[in-house]
Amino acid sequence: MLYDIAIIGTGPAALSAALTLKLHEKEILWFGSASYSDKVEKSEKIANYPGLGLIKGSDLNEKFREHAKALDLTSIDKKVTNILPMQDQFSLLAENEMYEAKTVLLATGVVPAKGYVNEAEYLGRGVSYCATCDGFLYKGKTIAVFCGSERYEHEVEYLAEIADKVYLSCGYKNVGITHPKVERIDPIKEVKGGMKVTGIVLANGTEIAVDGLFCLRNAVAPSTLVPGLAVEGAHIIVNRQQETNYPGLYAAGDCTGRPYQIAKAVGEGNVAAHSILEYLSARKKEQE
Numbered sequence: 001m002l003y004d005i006a007i008i009g010t011g012p013a014a015l016s017a018a019l020t021l022k023l024h025e026k027e028i029l030w031f032g033s034a035s036y037s038d039k040v041e042k043s044e045k046i047a048n049y050p051g052l053g054l055i056k057g058s059d060l061n062e063k064f065r066e067h068a069k070a071l072d073l074t075s076i077d078k079k080v081t082n083i084l085p086m087q088d089q090f091s092l093l094a095e096n097e098m099y100e101a102k103t104v105l106l107a108t109g110v111v112p113a114k115g116y117v118n119e120a121e122y123l124g125r126g127v128s129y130c131a132t133c134d135g136f137l138y139k140g141k142t143i144a145v146f147c148g149s150e151r152y153e154h155e156v157e158y159l160a161e162i163a164d165k166v167y168l169s170c171g172y173k174n175v176g177i178t179h180p181k182v183e184r185i186d187p188i189k190e191v192k193g194g195m196k197v198t199g200i201v202l203a204n205g206t207e208i209a210v211d212g213l214f215c216l217r218n219a220v221a222p223s224t225l226v227p228g229l230a231v232e233g234a235h236i237i238v239n240r241q242q243e244t245n246y247p248g249l250y251a252a253g254d255c256t257g258r259p260y261q262i263a264k265a266v267g268e269g270n271v272a273a274h275s276i277l278e279y280l281s282a283r284k285k286e287q288e
């Protein structure tokens, strides 16, 4: 199925756009965590969002989920790892499945511009962002895994079942992984290799020989997600219509730059939705 719009992210920017597009009866494909924004959830008190007084982040996040439910908006709890701009549509890869949409909105929040040293260079040559997609390639091999949150622990367990040995670096406390093939390591700094990955270097200088590295993070850097996307550091370059350098591709929220604020994310999501509506309507007229 070719959707009108694919929205990436379930934070305030994405929700704001999704609400407007739903009211205009567009076919929406929506990806992101079912619990919505981690950042909103973790905000102790939000005092500057109009009309809500002083509100706990977790309460606001709950209101966001309720609002989406009230409009029958459902999201798919999958991480999008690749978006390919085609001639007049986009192909999206999410956990081994391909999807297609006429337009895309990136509302992914802000993520570091770069991962580990050489990470982007070895993507597809030993570096992977998706255990389900690429895990089978490492049957009986030695791999390293960065696990960014509890959300990905089951993927680490899955990789440990396939691989012979898993070196695990975690980006959070209270790690619940106890698999016998898993050995915890210090933070990873660098990926090494020739044609393919041959090892990693840790922040403490130790080198470990591995056949592959899985980076299980909540988000993928925008320029890795969409090859050729114009960025400035960690931010996607947009104009006042929230358009990126690809026609039909929009961005909103923290991913477009400071200030990192809910009101700004919601505002940009709304502008993006209106730009998308205009784009879809112009495209329809062209085809008539």
Ligand SMILES: Cc1cc2nc3c(=O)[nH]c(=O)nc-3n(C[C@H](O)[C@H](O)[C@H](O)COP(=O)(O)OP(=O)(O)OC[C@H]3O[C@@H](n4cnc5c(N)ncnc54)[C@H](O)[C@@H]3O)c2cc1C
Pocket (backbone or CB within 6 Å): 008, 009, 010, 011, 012, 013, 014, 031, 032, 033, 036, 037, 038, 039, 040, 042, 043, 044, 045, 046, 047, 048, 049, 078, 079, 080, 081, 107, 108, 109, 110, 218, 219, 220, 225, 252, 253, 254, 255, 259, 260, 261, 262, 263, 265
């Ligand atoms: C501790 C803390 C306190 C804060 N306090 C305030 C405050 O008081 N007032 C205020 O206005 N702002 C506050 N903020 C900032 C505010 O939370 C952010 O500005 C806001 O959440 C940005 O919204 P967003 O939609 O752009 O991105 P986010 O809320 O970061 O949401 C991004 C979403 O995209 C998803 N995603 C990312 N990549 C992918 C992918 N590849 N595939 C699928 N899904 C993906 C993520 O899982 C997430 O759902 C605070 C932030 C923090 C961390």
